[in-house]
Amino acid sequence: MEHKYVPKDIEEKWQLRWENDKTFKVSEETDKPKYYLLEMFPYPSGRIHMGHVRNYSIGDVVGRFKRMRGFNVLHPMGWDAFGMPAENAAIQNKSHPATWTYENIAYMRSQLKKMGLSYDWDRELATCDLEYYRWEQKIFLEMFARGLAYKKTSFVNWCPTCETVLANEQVEDGGCWRCDSDVSLKELDQWFFRITNYAEELLENTFKLPGWPERVLVMQRNWIGKSFGCEIDFPIENGADAIRVFTTRQDTVFGATFMSLAPEHPRAMELTTADRRESVSAFIDKIRKTDRIKRTADDFEKEGIFTGSYCLNPLTKARMPIFLANFVLMDYGTGAVMAVPTHDQRDFEFAKKYDLPLKVVIQPQGETLDPSTMSEAFTDSGIMSNSGTFDGMKSDDAKEAIADYLQSRSAGTKTVNFRLRDWGISRQRYWGNPIPVIYCDVCGVVPVPEQDLPVVLPRDVVFTGEGGSPLAQMESFVRCACPSCGRAARRETDTMDTFVQSSWYFLRYCCPDYQDGILDRDRVDYWMSVDQYIGGIEHAVLHLLYARFFTKVLRDLGYIAADEPFTNLLTQGMVIKDGAKMSKSKGNVVDPDSLIKKYGSDTARLFSLFAAPPEKDLDWNDQGVEGSFRFLNRIWKLVHDRLDEIKGAAPVDVASLGPTERALRRAVHKTIRKVTEDVEGRFHFNTAIASVMELLNTLQPAEPGTPQSSAVMREALQSVILLMAPFVPHITEELWQRMGNTVPLSQTGWPEYDRNAVVDEEVTVVVQVNGKLRSKITVVSGTSEGELESLALADEKVVSFIAGKTVRKVICVQGKLVNIVVEQG
RNA sequence: GGCGGAGUGGUGAAAUGGUAGACACAGCAGACUCAAAAUCUGCCGAUUGCAAGAUCAUGCCGGUUCGAGUCCGGCCUCCGCUACCA
Numbered sequence: 001m002e003h004k005y006v007p008k009d010i011e012e013k014w015q016l017r018w019e020n021d022k023t024f025k026v027s028e029e030t031d032k033p034k035y036y037l038l039e040m041f042p043y044p045s046g047r048i049h050m051g052h053v054r055n056y057s058i059g060d061v062v063g064r065f066k067r068m069r070g071f072n073v074l075h076p077m078g079w080d081a082f083g084m085p086a087e088n089a090a091i092q093n094k095s096h097p098a099t100w101t102y103e104n105i106a107y108m109r110s111q112l113k114k115m116g117l118s119y120d121w122d123r124e125l126a127t128c129d130l131e132y133y134r135w136e137q138k139i140f141l142e143m144f145a146r147g148l149a150y151k152k153t154s155f156v157n158w159c160p161t162c163e164t165v166l167a168n169e170q171v172e173d174g175g176c177w178r179c180d181s182d183v184s185l186k187e188l189d190q191w192f193f194r195i196t197n198y199a200e201e202l203l204e205n206t207f208k209l210p211g212w213p214e215r216v217l218v219m220q221r222n223w224i225g226k227s228f229g230c231e232i233d234f235p236i237e238n239g240a241d242a243i244r245v246f247t248t249r250q251d252t253v254f255g256a257t258f259m260s261l262a263p264e265h266p267r268a269m270e271l272t273t274a275d276r277r278e279s280v281s282a283f284i285d286k287i288r289k290t291d292r293i294k295r296t297a298d299d300f301e302k303e304g305i306f307t308g309s310y311c312l313n314p315l316t317k318a319r320m321p322i323f324l325a326n327f328v329l330m331d332y333g334t335g336a337v338m339a340v341p342t343h344d345q346r347d348f349e350f351a352k353k354y355d356l357p358l359k360v361v362i363q364p365q366g367e368t369l370d371p372s373t374m375s376e377a378f379t380d381s382g383i384m385s386n387s388g389t390f391d392g393m394k395s396d397d398a399k400e401a402i403a404d405y406l407q408s409r410s411a412g413t414k415t416v417n418f419r420l421r422d423w424g425i426s427r428q429r430y431w432g433n434p435i436p437v438i439y440c441d442v443c444g445v446v447p448v449p450e451q452d453l454p455v456v457l458p459r460d461v462v463f464t465g466e467g468g469s470p471l472a473q474m475e476s477f478v479r480c481a482c483p484s485c486g487r488a489a490r491r492e493t494d495t496m497d498t499f500v501q502s503s504w505y506f507l508r509y510c511c512p513d514y515q516d517g518i519l520d521r522d523r524v525d526y527w528m529s530v531d532q533y534i535g536g537i538e539h540a541v542l543h544l545l546y547a548r549f550f551t552k553v554l555r556d557l558g559y560i561a562a563d564e565p566f567t568n569l570l571t572q573g574m575v576i577k578d579g580a581k582m583s584k585s586k587g588n589v590v591d592p593d594s595l596i597k598k599y600g601s602d603t604a605r606l607f608s609l610f611a612a613p614p615e616k617d618l619d620w621n622d623q624g625v626e627g628s629f630r631f632l633n634r635i636w637k638l639v640h641d642r643l644d645e646i647k648g649a650a651p652v653d654v655a656s657l658g659p660t661e662r663a664l665r666r667a668v669h670k671t672i673r674k675v676t677e678d679v680e681g682r683f684h685f686n687t688a689i690a691s692v693m694e695l696l697n698t699l700q701p702a703e704p705g706t707p708q709s710s711a712v713m714r715e716a717l718q719s720v721i722l723l724m725a726p727f728v729p730h731i732t733e734e735l736w737q738r739m740g741n742t743v744p745l746s747q748t749g750w751p752e753y754d755r756n757a758v759v760d761e762e763v764t765v766v767v768q769v770n771g772k773l774r775s776k777i778t779v780v781s782g783t784s785e786g787e788l789e790s791l792a793l794a795d796e797k798v799v800s801f802i803a804g805k806t807v808r809k810v811i812c813v814q815g816k817l818v819n820i821v822v823e824q825g
Numbered sequence: 826g827g828c829g830g831a832g833u834g835g836u837g838a839a840a841u842g843g844u845a846g847a848c849a850c851a852g853c854a855g856a857c858u859c860a861a862a863a864u865c866u867g868c869c870g871a872u873u874g875c876a877a878g879a880u881c882a883u884g885c886c887g888g889u890u891c892g893a894g895u896c897c898g899g900c901c902u903c904c905g906c907u908a909c910c911a
Contacts, residue, residue, distance in 0.1 A: 214829075214830090215828095215829050215830065215905080215906080218828065218829055218906085219828090219829080219905090219906055219907080221828090222827090222828065222829090222906075222907060222908095223906090223907080225907095225910070227910075227911090229911085245911080246910095246911070247911060248910090248911070249911075260911090300909075302909075325909095326909090327909040327911095328909085328911080329909080329910070329911090331910095332910045332911075333910070333911065336911095337911045338911080339911090340911090344911070345826090345909085346909050346911080347911085349909095417910085417911095419910060537905080537906095540906075541906085541907095610837095610848085610849075611837060611838085611849085611850095612837065612838075613838085616831095616838095617904095618837090619836085619837055621836080621837070621850065621851095623850055623851070624836095624837070624849075624850055626850085627849055627850060628849090630864095631849085633864095637864095684839095686837090686838075686839085686848085686849095687838095687839065687840095687847085687848080689848080689849095690838090690839075690847065690848035690849075691847090691848080692848095693848055693849075694847075694848065697848090700865095764844085766843075766844050768843085768844090768891085768892075770891080770892090771843095771890095771891065771892045772892095773844055776844075808891085809891060810891090811843095811891050811892080813843065816843060816844095817843050817844080817892090819843080819891050819892060820891090821891050821892095
């Protein structure tokens, strides 16, 4: 048997073995407790990158560990397979998105298999499989029936490069999340999911997810953006009705001196007086053409125009000119803002520019503001003034009081406002799930009847990259009969956002072969919720919010019991090299294929787990990879050096161990304890690995001697193998076999530490004088505090430090430390 | 502007309020070798000292405590998210 560690041979051998034995196949028929482990599935872009290696290595440690701990672990893998890049590649290569996608999946699957990941490959799915997206169409129709999917005309985010609409969540910094092009607004008739119906529950439950990182929850809360305030009606002068505003600062109503409307406000033109029509409509036009990023930029100059009309302040009856202002947004609140220039910075700047009146209604504690000398708005809380009966009140209290007052006079209502908008899901692209709807001139919008599902995405499509969606240009697809009246009708040619597919794939993994409906409830309820979800932080408000929404919808539709999809969430850090995220454009990528070819996947896995804790960014370092490889070689060598000795060793007989053997065994069992604690719950894989390295450093110099020392060595090396198994499954499986074990390591349980073995016989106690380390004493474990104190006070070094001083106090911590507090004199 | 997170050796990082820097990378010295690689051994925060040791040191300033990298208050810097959200 060769003595050199050659990863390639053993890794292929064991991967084949696991695959043939279906080692990681799971079913629901077992007494073991279930554990659903999931890593975010990849987009089949072509090849896996280091981010995948890291994500799936982390997941695999958890999966293998939980299996060894006796759990029935569901650990599936699949492909987020619809999307733009496939279409772009097809246009470029004159091939088909399906061909490109399935070829990529095949290659990436082989790459993942080379990593030795413990997936149940029988549950693999790709979202572009007809068997997947057909059920999604059914979900859509059920949502449509309940009013949770609806169509409306509105201004939507338009990416000119991708030639498609984007959801709010997919606009990053004013640009497209995929191609970074500037996003503009376009008025279109589009499909939406009514996620706003769930705003309250989505927010509420962020306080019931202790297993999620706080920052992700905070991001979601900010995104949902709940604010408490008032809707207040401002009567129009000489008009029958009023303009409604939303404000969170009803304590400043007495200071409102004018009104600002969004240029898109539906009543903008109606309120404009005849003499101003021309200039106002020119202003509205100009704002519409300004792109969204510029308009919403912080430093964009505030600009507006007077409509010629006035409204009345409901509390002061003051006459307030009505303006249109470029900084007022139509899609937040009511699209109308009461302007309080003294207490809002935007209104202040606007008032200064157009010379509008300022009135202070909140005074800071111990100060008096004068409107004529103010250089900026005072936005903090303070004491009410110029506010009638509310004068003298704290402004925070006045919020409630004024809201009540307005409500009692039917001039306003307390309301809650959300920032969250409905999710626009229409995409004007081919490679996606067709929205199962038909348009009939007579019957209107008609859902495709269930028996006609699925609407199959046609294959024989021409990709030119021009003229919008290829589906819309395909007569044979578009033309159909109205399911309701039979007349000639047109099919919807938009497809669903790819985030729809990733919003429920984790449910389908529970029953991927189910033919009779969307989900097999018994199986889904057995597995759900996902016990541990692992993926990148970049999905904090996109995928992770949508998936929560879908879970609630499917619960309410009666398909599942779970309220929340993911009980615990781990967001792993990025892979960094030379100070920047690995990317092709930076030229700092390390290719997993060549890494695995050179060192084997065990080394690739080990380094990505050892170099940093999972949630932190990982700094890639080629020499560090060498170090991990070296460590595996040391394990390999040590096991082989001791092979004959340990194969013939008797079981450990605790009673007959000498002090050296007891010490060695103590180190072994302490390591078992440490690794177990680090992996379980904490996911501190780096320190877990470090502790095994330490153990190996201890074992390496140990000389063979008595039969009992060989017995301890055997226990030690078996433990090293077991403890390293979740991290580096191939080398450990191989060594396990070579050590003479007949049951494969993948069928073996996790070691338990021996409580008696970890008890120290002697401990080093630190002696401090006034908190500074002055000496160390070695004592028998269990030495009482009183004894410790006298031993410490008698210590030679301590004596020299306390000589001539008064001992004020002695603090003793058993087995740890003595602190002697002395005073001069 | 708002909200989060983080700041520890040359580097990646460790430390339930109790020995700061485990483990590793890099570096230095030595062993083996004709030589090199590999491997093994030792050293490896700063200042000072022949040494034993001493002093300083976890972004900065203060506080709580016998004792603070860790807890509290105030700043500085970096990163992330969000942002004319009324």
